[in-house]
Amino acid sequence: MAFEDLYREVILRHFKKPQNFGPVSDEEATVEDENPTCGDHFRLRVELQGDRISSIRFDGRGCAISTSSCSMMTERVLGKTPSEARAMISEFLGMVQGTCDPSDESLGDLAVLRSVRDFPVRVKCAGLCWQALSKALDKLSA
Amino acid sequence: MAFEDLYREVILRHFKKPQNFGPVSDEEATVEDENPTCGDHFRLRVELQGDRISSIRFDGRGCAISTSSCSMMTERVLGKTPSEARAMISEFLGMVQGTCDPSDESLGDLAVLRSVRDFPVRVKCAGLCWQALSKALDKLSA
Amino acid sequence: MNALNTERIRRDFPILARTMRGGKRLVYLDNAATTQKPECVIEAVCDYYRNHNANVHRGFHQLSEEATEILESARARVADFIGAGSPQEVVFTRGATESINLAASAYGAAALRPGDQILLTVMEHHSNLLPWQQLARQTGAELCFIPGREDGALDMDAFQQMLSPKVKILAMTHMSNVLGTINPVRQCIAAAHSAGARVLIDAAQSLPHFKVDVADLDCDFLAFSGHKMLGPMGIGVLYAKRELLDRMRPYQTGGSMIHRVALRDAVWADVPYKFEAGTPNVAGAAGLKAAIDYLEAAGMDRIFQHEQELVRYALQRLDALSGIQIVGRAAHRGAVIAWHMKNVHPHDMAQFADQEGIAIRAGHHCAQPLVVRYGFAALSRASFYLYNDRHEVDALADVVEKTARFFHGL
Amino acid sequence: MNALNTERIRRDFPILARTMRGGKRLVYLDNAATTQKPECVIEAVCDYYRNHNANVHRGFHQLSEEATEILESARARVADFIGAGSPQEVVFTRGATESINLAASAYGAAALRPGDQILLTVMEHHSNLLPWQQLARQTGAELCFIPGREDGALDMDAFQQMLSPKVKILAMTHMSNVLGTINPVRQCIAAAHSAGARVLIDAAQSLPHFKVDVADLDCDFLAFSGHKMLGPMGIGVLYAKRELLDRMRPYQTGGSMIHRVALRDAVWADVPYKFEAGTPNVAGAAGLKAAIDYLEAAGMDRIFQHEQELVRYALQRLDALSGIQIVGRAAHRGAVIAWHMKNVHPHDMAQFADQEGIAIRAGHHCAQPLVVRYGFAALSRASFYLYNDRHEVDALADVVEKTARFFHGL
Numbered sequence A, B: 001m002a003f004e005d006l007y008r009e010v011i012l013r014h015f016k017k018p019q020n021f022g023p024v025s026d027e028e029a030t031v032e033d034e035n036p037t038c039g040d041h042f043r044l045r046v047e048l049q050g051d052r053i054s055s056i057r058f059d060g061r062g063c064a065i066s067t068s069s070c071s072m073m074t075e076r077v078l079g080k081t082p083s084e085a086r087a088m089i090s091e092f093l094g095m096v097q098g099t100c101d102p103s104d105e106s107l108g109d110l111a112v113l114r115s116v117r118d119f120p121v122r123v124k125c126a127g128l129c130w131q132a133l134s135k136a137l138d139k140l141s142a
Numbered sequence C, D: 001m002n003a004l005n006t007e008r009i010r011r012d013f014p015i016l017a018r019t020m021r022g023g024k025r026l027v028y029l030d031n032a033a034t035t036q037k038p039e040c041v042i043e044a045v046c047d048y049y050r051n052h053n054a055n056v057h058r059g060f061h062q063l064s065e066e067a068t069e070i071l072e073s074a075r076a077r078v079a080d081f082i083g084a085g086s087p088q089e090v091v092f093t094r095g096a097t098e099s100i101n102l103a104a105s106a107y108g109a110a111a112l113r114p115g116d117q118i119l120l121t122v123m124e125h126h127s128n129l130l131p132w133q134q135l136a137r138q139t140g141a142e143l144c145f146i147p148g149r150e151d152g153a154l155d156m157d158a159f160q161q162m163l164s165p166k167v168k169i170l171a172m173t174h175m176s177n178v179l180g181t182i183n184p185v186r187q188c189i190a191a192a193h194s195a196g197a198r199v200l201i202d203a204a205q206s207l208p209h210f211k212v213d214v215a216d217l218d219c220d221f222l223a224f225s226g227h228k229m230l231g232p233m234g235i236g237v238l239y240a241k242r243e244l245l246d247r248m249r250p251y252q253t254g255g256s257m258i259h260r261v262a263l264r265d266a267v268w269a270d271v272p273y274k275f276e277a278g279t280p281n282v283a284g285a286a287g288l289k290a291a292i293d294y295l296e297a298a299g300m301d302r303i304f305q306h307e308q309e310l311v312r313y314a315l316q317r318l319d320a321l322s323g324i325q326i327v328g329r330a331a332h333r334g335a336v337i338a339w340h341m342k343n344v345h346p347h348d349m350a351q352f353a354d355q356e357g358i359a360i361r362a363g364h365h366c367a368q369p370l371v372v373r374y375g376f377a378a379l380s381r382a383s384f385y386l387y388n389d390r391h392e393v394d395a396l397a398d399v400v401e402k403t404a405r406f407f408h409g410l
């Protein structure tokens, strides 16, 4: 059942205790973004050292899906190069939009968000932070 | 049959050979009016002498219904006082709109236009010149 | 007054028999967003297309006569339903949003000078907020907002203070689509009139649920949507006093709204046609008329009574749950309830409800400043109508409790 | 290409079985005003209300998901039908009139300076004339009109002469709703683009009758109405190039068209939503999609072919009558015929036709300057569609002859 998948334990764990979560002030934020369907608001702070993401932190909370997606994302992209991160972004967005089907190995924990594709409105929730990361990388490389 | 009534001989006679019909220049016109459903255009020139309508003439042509209505109207109101004419206006408009039922005697020839009420769009055609006359009388008494 | 026979009413709404995901029965509690349609409304639309469809006015053939009669009798029915002095005071629009845009643009633009004030409330739907923001920008007028009290009622003392000869327009909702608050619009209109202001009432959430009479209220403008009162989508109304309509410039221009056209200028038609450019939605008007017939047959007072009982019961059930916060506690209220449940995001709440076949809404409900004012980014909302019953309230309360348990138990 | 099976097609349209006044069979020749609806379109509207009705976007429940999918798949279907690059270039409106008002207001107002020129043709429908009159007044731009030749074709030499860097907008009809003339819009668009102007095509009379491809035409804007192409009333489209939509300010404001709202300002949503304030007409979109499916199944080329044969036959029959003057003789033309019969006023012509169950139109057809240009106050008009046949042309010719005899014989 897709619904049960949507609220699997790993998602709930990240929702309850998001990773790399903590206050990001207006000045610190690399980007902020929000979900216009509900007003949920995210701030993302990303730092590069050399060609690696050396630090990533987010602030603001959304629903279980958007929060856990963001939490897992931060874990996943930490230490990666921007181009590796970009590949992950398009892989993840493709998965939730149902346009591509990456293997579970390449996704790790994030694979649990696959069932989002059965709930069109939640695609936005799951994708929000990834889109924000994409904008953040644009900004840092500009 | 209402339709045959609509095109009875007396109507057609007035359509073919309207009474009190002749050029009315812009300067002469007491009022002009038009049927926005089709762009038909009337000019009406009304003169009072003492408290009687001493002269009435119209210009412009419309359909059989509007032309014959105007022709019969001019015949009917010539020589009448404005207040008599006003009574006729409301009697006639009431008849074609179906809100009152004047006797044939009080209407004379105009009674043939009674069947217009079965054709809602033609009510405007039949009433056009009467509304114009009403405006003309307002103007002359102003 | 005997009570509404909900069981019989439910049978008139085909969609209520629908089975949702997972075999669940539909429990439709999103009526503030749009309402379901009884068979007679659907049938009125179909009958129009199957038997009478034509373009109106100017047509000399029988179908055109019939279509014109359908449109104009719908207009007369609306006028009668809202207590307008004449059908000419009823302008058909696409919906409340367009009605308000029309009023703001065609009336407001000419009525305001820099420094004038437009008075709104904090509880406006975006549709009764953004057109005035635009107008303020365009005219140099200032926007002022009547605050809300903690309980969700309007702060009437503040309102009285804010009235001055500078206020030229008061635009306010009759009933909040989030808090459920029913505002004392009659009193506000009288006060605004004394200060010399014109008043627009957004009746999108009120007119469908209880009797609204424009003559009694003495409002200058009233806006509402057909689809929120059992009618079809794509049809709505702007009521305005005749003297105002006569003075207003047209809004959109095009076919049907003219008296005479030349290449470089035009003479407008009389009201209400001056404001109805283009081919009107005759099928929509036919459906709206059927909806009004249905509502009046059910009885507006009975509908209101029924909803009052439902909302009292729903509040009682929801209040019994721990961790819940109901946003909107005004004494005079309609059957819309917004809440926040501790540790449960409204998205997740709505998703859990959906899993049980229960349609509720989550988000800012197109009233973002209001939701922010009460300290939230998003809320869950259930909204009721004449076909809802106590079993559905129970189903709602059960799923709210279940969802809370699920997230609290983490 | 095999021919259209009109007999089978007629069975899809319930209204064509209707009996009119006096027991006459309906002969519907008022298709330029609005077209009849096949059962599948009516059914699409009903099915929407019976099974899927909800407000779109922002809704987390299943009905809202379904309604959103219906709206967005209709948008994609329209995009595909007109050859748009993406569904985001398709803005849903109430109809062609609103589409043109939107473009004139949201694009034109910012694009024009005093002294700039807006180029139109003399054969515009009021809906593609008045919004530009308003815009000219508002911006100080000048209106210029491409003249028509005696035969009803556009004067292309004059057009070439009129092009200059001053021309910022060309707005023209693809097909005249009076003369039937099909204008060489592709050529006009290319020429206008060379002069640096943007081009809006009024496709209200073309898109329903033959294939129109915006990518091929390279027009900047395209406007049309659902109800003139077998679809429901209350739904229409403005196509515009993405880059233009992105730059344009919103038109109406309210719910659904925002990204974020505060009391005093707002951030707009992305295109096309920025231009779709308020609850959209989802049922209308569902019906429009069904109409496109129906038209494509019939085949746009076959429809055009069929209408070409009908109009040739109709012209032949009418030309044989003495006292008739056909207004509009362009070589490239669609199935709309306007005429004047000596000594017979068009009102009376239409009334006589109605008496036989034949629906034609009489008047200025919302193109008053055009009708005046050709020397008349009013004309009679018959307009055909895929369900009309030669018997109906015969019935028309017979009644025109009969009416002429009646009035000539006086």
Ligand SMILES: Cc1ncc(COP(=O)(O)O)c(C=O)c1O
Binding pocket: C032, C033, C095, C096, C097, C098, C125, C127, C128, C173, C175, C176, C177, C202, C204, C205, C225, C227, C366, D255, D277, D278, D279
């Ligand atoms: C209070 C209020 N006003 C205005 C609107 C706008 O109505 P519509 O979207 O039908 O134009 C709504 C509903 O969305 C509403 O709840």
Ligand SMILES: Cc1ncc(COP(=O)(O)O)c(C=O)c1O
Binding pocket: C255, C277, C278, C279, D032, D033, D095, D096, D097, D098, D125, D127, D128, D173, D175, D176, D177, D202, D204, D205, D225, D227, D366
């Ligand atoms: C050429 C043309 N443009 C625009 C319109 C306006 O369409 P609507 O009335 O559906 O907005 C029409 C039809 O009335 C038309 O024939």
